[in-house]
Amino acid sequence: MRRYVRAKIHGLRVTNSALRYHGSVGIDDELLKAAGIDQFEAVDVVNLNTGSRWQTYALSAGKGEFCLNGGSARLGCVGDECLVIVYGYGDRFEGAKVLMMSADNNVADSFDYKDGVPPNK
Secondary structure: OEEEEEEEEEEEEOOEEEOOOOOOEEEEHHHHHHHOOOOOOEEEEEEOOOOOEEEEEEEEEOOOOEEEEHHHHHHOOOOOEEEEEEEEEEOOOOOEEEEEEOOOOOEEEEEEEEOOEOOOO
16 A cells, blocks of 8 residues: 545645644634545645644634644744645555635635646646
């Protein structure tokens, strides 16, 4: 079995951070559903502003929210642009859902990676 990208939310902006929270990242519940990410599912987060990359888990948050909680709060600031990536295991790549976000954390575009090739956008 190999590990392949299964879903990605690209360009999500940090809206809040809570250092004393018990951990995780809070992501707009509608975005979680649209990307096919479950609550408590492991996610990788990449901060495009700092280059930091870490693994945590996803929790549901309110409309437009992307909150860094616990130790994650040390890895970004409000306004930082991030990627959230989820992986799955299989014998071959079976596609991935991609959400491209606007500056206000609304979906600007969505598409699927198919046959291992991102679309020309």
